[in-house]
Amino acid sequence: MKIDEGLKQLEEITKRLEDxxxxxxxAIELFEKGITIAAAIKESxxxxxxxxxxxxxxxxxxxxxxxxxxxx
Amino acid sequence: MNDERIYKVSELNRAxxxxxxxxxxAIWLRGExxxxxxxxxGHLYFTLKDESSEISAVxxxxxxxxxxxxxxxxxxxxxAFGRLTIYAPRGRYQFVASIIQPAGLGALQAExxxxxxxxxxxxxxxPEHKRPLPRFPERIGxxxxxxxxxxxxxxxxxxxxxxxxxxxxxxxxxxxxxAPEEIISGIEAAQRFSTTVARLDLLIVGRGGGSIExxxxxxxxxxxxxxxxxxxxxxxxxGHEIDFTIIDFVADRRAPTxxxxxxxxxxxxxxxxxxxxxxxxxxxxxxxQRLERSSRLLESTLRGYIFRIPIRRLETAAQGLDLxxxxxxxxxxxxxxxxxxxxxxxxxxxxxxxxxxxxxxxYSITRKRGETRPLTSAEGVGIGDVLETIVEDGRIxxxxxxxxxxxx
Numbered sequence: 001m002k003i004d005e006g007l008k009q010l011e012e013i014t015k016r017l018e019d020x021x022x023x024x025x026x027a028i029e030l031f032e033k034g035i036t037i038a039a040a041i042k043e044s045x046x047x048x049x050x051x052x053x054x055x056x057x058x059x060x061x062x063x064x065x066x067x068x069x070x071x072x
Numbered sequence: 073m074n075d076e077r078i079y080k081v082s083e084l085n086r087a088x089x090x091x092x093x094x095x096x097x098a099i100w101l102r103g104e105x106x107x108x109x110x111x112x113x114g115h116l117y118f119t120l121k122d123e124s125s126e127i128s129a130v131x132x133x134x135x136x137x138x139x140x141x142x143x144x145x146x147x148x149x150x151x152a153f154g155r156l157t158i159y160a161p162r163g164r165y166q167f168v169a170s171i172i173q174p175a176g177l178g179a180l181q182a183e184x185x186x187x188x189x190x191x192x193x194x195x196x197x198x199p200e201h202k203r204p205l206p207r208f209p210e211r212i213g214x215x216x217x218x219x220x221x222x223x224x225x226x227x228x229x230x231x232x233x234x235x236x237x238x239x240x241x242x243x244x245x246x247x248x249x250x251a252p253e254e255i256i257s258g259i260e261a262a263q264r265f266s267t268t269v270a271r272l273d274l275l276i277v278g279r280g281g282g283s284i285e286x287x288x289x290x291x292x293x294x295x296x297x298x299x300x301x302x303x304x305x306x307x308x309x310x311g312h313e314i315d316f317t318i319i320d321f322v323a324d325r326r327a328p329t330x331x332x333x334x335x336x337x338x339x340x341x342x343x344x345x346x347x348x349x350x351x352x353x354x355x356x357x358x359x360x361q362r363l364e365r366s367s368r369l370l371e372s373t374l375r376g377y378i379f380r381i382p383i384r385r386l387e388t389a390a391q392g393l394d395l396x397x398x399x400x401x402x403x404x405x406x407x408x409x410x411x412x413x414x415x416x417x418x419x420x421x422x423x424x425x426x427x428x429x430x431x432x433x434x435y436s437i438t439r440k441r442g443e444t445r446p447l448t449s450a451e452g453v454g455i456g457d458v459l460e461t462i463v464e465d466g467r468i469x470x471x472x473x474x475x476x477x478x479x480x
Contacts, residue, residue, distance in 0.1 A: 002208075002210075003208050003236060003344070004207065004208045007344070007347070007348070007351075010348065010351045010355075011351060013351075013355060014351045014354045014355045014358065017354070017355050017358030017359055017362070018354065018357075018358045019358075020361070020362075020365070022362065024362060024363075027358070027359055027362045028359070030355075031355055031358075031359045034351070034352070034355045035352065035355070038348050038349075038351065038352045038355075041344075041348050042345060042348060044236060045236070045341050045344060045345055045348075048234075048235040048236040049235055050227065050230060050231040050235035050237065050238075050239065051238045051239070052227055052238075052239040052241060053238065053239070053240050053241065054218065054240075054241045054243060055213075055240050055241065055242050055261065055262075055265060056243075057257075057261040057264070057265070061264070061268075063261075063265055063268075063269055065240075068218070068239075068241050070223075070224060070227060
């Protein structure tokens with residue numbers, strides 16, 4: 001899931017849950033969904049590891065990617 | 073001087089020193105640096121020369137620095153301000169410099185101002201061309217030297233703040249004659265990569281600090297035009313705080329250093345985590361209030377809608393989220409557990425009023441087909457209406473043959 005989409009959905013869900021007239025079933029469903037999204041975002045934030053690629057453009061216009069190693 | 077007198081060597085050197093110092097005074101001297109060496113004391117010793125002549129020179133460490141001395145190298149043309157003197161113990165004649173500047177500085181500065189005016193008048197710096205930076209960039213192109221400090225700084229900052237991003241390094245020299253060409257190819261390659269392989273959300277173009285000559289490629293008109301043409305938003309990141317280069321005016325954002333560029337480029341994880349936690353807290357408050365209202369309502373609404381209250385969902389919600397929630401941190405988890413107990417309580421109460429319990433004892437519920445409310449009155453039922461009767465283990469569909477309404 002993309003972080004910005006997740007945050008947007010979470011915000012919408014939260015707003016909806018703050019609405020007094022929401023039916024109970026929908027509230028529970030939204031709450032579950034919100035918690036799931038929040039946990040997924042949190043997990044992405046915690047687990048992410050930066051990827052660094054070095055890009056070389058070849059004569060034929062294609063690109064060659066290699067892992068960039070700082071210790072080089 | 074008294075010509076008949078016999079001088080001691082030290083007297084002569086002192087006299088000559090006085091003559092030189094008073095006779096010539098403080099001057100600007102232009103020449104090429106050679107034979108440069110830095111003594112353990114930190115003093116710089118070198119020779120200044122032109123086509124036909126040379127002189128020893130020294131720049132003492134710790135002299136009041138009117139202007140910081142740029143990194144010197146052999147072959148560099150400099151303008152030095154200082155005094156001519158004699159080092160008496162050795163009888164050596166030397167120039168003691170207090171200010172050293174690259175000799176080309178004036179010319180470079182003038183060219184910088186000219187180019188800045190020109191590009192400005194063409195509109196390359198205008199605010200309407202500045203694009204906003206994306207808040208959550210996924211792929212960041214970096215155009216700099218693969219061996220410089222800049223790439224390390226950028227990687228280290230992004231790795232700490234926002235490792236969700238991916239960095240694509242387009243290696244290019246950032247000083248010397250080849251540098252402008254390579255920076256331009258880097259920008260253009262990044263643009264092509266973005267349109268043909270994977271969209272780049274922004275580019276960081278730059279290098280660490282250096283002398284004005286070192287930064288010259290970023291004052292190159294062709295580099296500025298390439299940056300202007302590039303469709304991917306650019307953050308310029310050249311040098312240290314105070315250095316401004318032409319590309320800084322063309323870029324969508326200017327960062328004072330490569331590290332600062334990386335900070336501008338990405339959000340910071342803890343801040344995003346905090347806003348997620350806040351949203352969860354609000355969601356918890358919202359559902360708590362909703363549940364409270366439901367349990368209050370419960371007593372007074374045991375009729376029809378009971379079918380719609382999702383007992384199973386409540387149970388699932390109460391039990392099934394622990395795992396996901398465990399990753400959300402302690403405070404959130406505690407708030408959640410309080411809420412989960414409430415859900416359990418509520419589902420208990422719902423179970424008590426579950427209409428399926430009376431069904432087991434022989435009662436049944438009848439409603440018009442397609443409606444959710446059970447019938448509580450014969451009124452409103454017409455002959456021929458299709459009715460659905462719910463008993464404990466199934467349902468019966470029937471048709472009304474006769475309808476009698478009794479006075480209560």
